[in-house]
Structures are given as structure tokens and as C-alpha cells.
Amino acid sequence: TEAWGPDDDKPRRFAGPVKVRVPSKINLHLGVGPLREDGYHELNTVYHAISLFDELTARRGDTLTLTMEGEGAGELALDDSNLIIRAARALAARGRVPAHARLHLRKSIPLAGGLAGGSADAAATLLACDLLWGTGFSREELAEIGAELGSDVPFLLHGGTALGTGHGESVSPILARPTTWHWVLAIADGGLSTPEVYRELDRLREGPWPPAALENADELMTALRQRKPEVLGATLANDLQPAALSLRPALADVLKAGYDAGAVAGIVSGSGPTCVFLAADGAHAEQVAAELTEAGVCRSVVTARGPMPGARVT
Numbered sequence: 001t002e003a004w005g006p007d008d009d010k011p012r013r014f015a016g017p018v019k020v021r022v023p024s025k026i027n028l029h030l031g032v033g034p035l036r037e038d039g040y041h042e043l044n045t046v047y048h049a050i051s052l053f054d055e056l057t058a059r060r061g062d063t064l065t066l067t068m069e070g071e072g073a074g075e076l077a078l079d080d081s082n083l084i085i086r087a088a089r090a091l092a093a094r095g096r097v098p099a100h101a102r103l104h105l106r107k108s109i110p111l112a113g114g115l116a117g118g119s120a121d122a123a124a125t126l127l128a129c130d131l132l133w134g135t136g137f138s139r140e141e142l143a144e145i146g147a148e149l150g151s152d153v154p155f156l157l158h159g160g161t162a163l164g165t166g167h168g169e170s171v172s173p174i175l176a177r178p179t180t181w182h183w184v185l186a187i188a189d190g191g192l193s194t195p196e197v198y199r200e201l202d203r204l205r206e207g208p209w210p211p212a213a214l215e216n217a218d219e220l221m222t223a224l225r226q227r228k229p230e231v232l233g234a235t236l237a238n239d240l241q242p243a244a245l246s247l248r249p250a251l252a253d254v255l256k257a258g259y260d261a262g263a264v265a266g267i268v269s270g271s272g273p274t275c276v277f278l279a280a281d282g283a284h285a286e287q288v289a290a291e292l293t294e295a296g297v298c299r300s301v302v303t304a305r306g307p308m309p310g311a312r313v314t
């Protein structure tokens, strides 16, 4: 069932379990400006939703509970600090309804991997609980609630390929001819803390390099329209990459292994430590993935396609 009509009208209310699938994201361009007074950095980013999904199911309940399986089970706290619980409570407060639901997460997006897994789960929760509780918020309203939970939540409600500004929460879709891009992800052992990576970038910027200027994404946006992997590959850029490499020098070996495996291009995804490689097509992605696995430089390797829609009822 598609919960959202083509003109983004009010979603229906669901009596039974609501199951929502949400993608992860990579940043094709991540331009980071100086640190702002509110503790965030100004961004110019191009978000791209890819086919590595988490799935959240919301059922009626007498209290608010959360269980999970998959990536990070036993590691991820399921208490009030969890973004899913915080999202459910924020939505209930805004909709003036009791925050009663039994939530279950099936996780495939690695924790602290630079793929916005936490924001993805918050986005899925907002959509699922809105339908379960019949609070009837528009996608824009959910995005507004989500922006306070994580910078990437509004994008993960929208999906596709989009320009992110502000601290990432302000999203506008990029209209391009439909093209599917093929990616290979090198998933690392252990995560990187996003605030720490930003702090490391600030520290590096106290030296003469890298520059603190906020770069725009114009070149990448032009490349997106040409639909040629080698053109897009040449414009992929991530200002957080030097900081992630500084905190995790072994990522340089992962990037090199990806190029050695024949990838068109490779960058660190967001704040890392996941590295993402562009392939020419689906078959090429499988070939790069097999060689990268063989190189033994990361925990696991997965292929993914993009762009994908944002959080959706399945």
C-alpha cells in the first residue's frame, strides 16, 4: 500500500500493523562550512537515497516498546536515548495523542556508518506512528518534527536525490532525467561518531589545510544530468573525508582497494567509516564487490542502487 498519493495528500489511518521501509543515504557532495554558533556546521550537500533499507513495524500497544533484530542488535540501546523512541514521543506530543505502540526494527543499515541509519529509523517511525495513530501530518510537517531529531531525517522522508542546506535539514529535490546509479559499499568494523568527525575537521582546519570555505555542488549537479558514471565519479566530493581518514587512517587502504578493484570513483560516505564506490552498471558493481571482498579490507561489502524513494509503507 502506498501511503502517500501523488499529490502528497493526507495519509490514511491503519488499524493493523504498519510496516515502513526506509533507505539509507550517501552524500554525493558534502560541502562543510565553518562551525555555527548553534554547534552545527553550515552544509551544501547532495543527498542520494540508496537501496540498503531498514524496516520498522508499528503495532498497537498499551505502552511504548521497541525491539530489534539485525545489524547492531545487542549493541544499540533501545531505551529513551534511541532515536526511534524519541521520534515516537515527539510525534505523540505534537499530535496530542498517547505515545502507545509496539515498535520493531529490522536493521540492515550499520550503526554509526555514515549512512544516516539513525535518522532513517527516526523517519520511518514518524511515518509509521502517524499512520497508526491517525495524526494525519503532511510529509512537510513530519520533516519539520524530524529536523529536530537528526539533520538527515527530512531527506529520508523525501528520498531521491536532493540538495541539503542549513545543517542538512532543509531539503529541495534535484530534478534530473531518471538514471539509476550503481554503488558498492565497504562496511567497516566499528563506527565513527559524527560529532567527533566534525570536531576533527575543525581541528584540521586550524592548520593551513583543508580550507573552511563552503563549496557549492554546482559541478556535481551538472554531472548528474549527463548520466555518465565517469563524469559523476570525477565530481564526487566530501569535506569530511580528510577528518574521517585522520581518525581512521586504514580507510585509505579501503579507498585504494576499491580503485584497484576497478571502481569508477570512491569516497568516504558522510562522516564514515563506510566507503562508497561508483560502478559503471549493475554487473560492474558485482565485479567490484567481489574483488573488494577478496581484498579483505572491510567487514562486509554490499551493492546498492540509487536513487530510491524515502520512507514508504510496504
Ligand code: C5P
Pocket: 039, 040, 041, 042, 043, 149, 150, 151, 152, 166, 167, 168, 194, 195, 198
Ligand atoms: O543532526 P545530527 O544528529 O545528525 O548531528 C549529529 C552531530 O553532528 C551534531 O550534534 C553536530 O555535532 C554534528 N553536525 C554538525 N553539522 C551538521 C550536522 C551535524 O556539526 N550540519
